Amino acid sequence: MLKKVLLLVTNVFLTDIFILSSCLLIRQYHYIDNPLTWTEAQTYCRQNYIDLAIIESPEEQEKFLKSTTSSSYKAFWIGLHNEINWKWSDGFIGGITTDNYWTSQDQYHSRTDQICLTTSRTNRLSDFDCGLLLTFICYKEYIFVNETMNWFSAQRYCRQNFTDLATVWNNKDWEMIYSVASDTMNSWIGLYRDSNISWSDGNSFSPNKTGFPLLLWPNNARCGSYYIVKEVWSFEPCTFKRPFVCYSFKPGDFKITSFKWNS
Secondary structure, eight states, rough: EEEEEEEEEEOTTTOEEEEEEEEEEEEEEEEEEEOOOOHHHHHHHHHHEEOOOOOOHHHHHHHHHHHHOOOSSSEEEEEEOOOOOOOETSSSSOOOSSSOOSSSSSSTOOOOEEEEEEEEEEEEEEEETTTEEEEEEEEETTTEEEEOOHHHHHHHHHHHHHHHOOOOOOOHHHHHHHHSSSOOEEEEEEEEEEEEEEESSSOOOOOOOOOOOOOOOOOOOOOOOOEEETTTTEEOOTTSEEEEEEEEEOOOOOOOEEEEEEO
């Protein structure tokens, strides 16, 4: 990312004005071959550079990769962080004990909008765009509804006619849901997720600006790393110890313009 800095300097008599213009701040990357947790790496980068690596263009991506050519590790931390909030329609928090799930809509888990979850007898959990028309499962007791609606309409239907879209409290509930679920169709349940992917400095992340896919497992807080073998950015538990990449700014070319102020 190139940042322009405009600096206006005046003398005490306000007669001469100097303008420092077209100063470009160019990110440069620093590979640190010292495995730390993501939080420890973030602290190190902030104390010695600016922050963990932020990559927002193909040009920066190329520089970033060049900085890591000396690495003997397969993965290292960058500045991405993802906070995923799993929620049930009725407000219950919990019920997600599996380490991963089959993903169809969000193949690399890079979407930042809402994703809703389905189940079937063959797929325990699958994610889809919430606007798709699918069958669904409600509860007072678990009931399969053989009508197709989007997730929000299904939620409204279940609340009007039963209690809510299906919530799963324990493994016994999963077994009961499978007993009513379709063999061939994915059906909405009450689980959905909100994802918030951002950079270490708080700036929002846009997957369209970068060339690497993202991989993510469905635990709540995940930290970003670059995985060399598969050439992907992945999200992993923040307590893993990895080498890491920091960034700093290198001033680019600039020129000074001055003029007289006539009062």
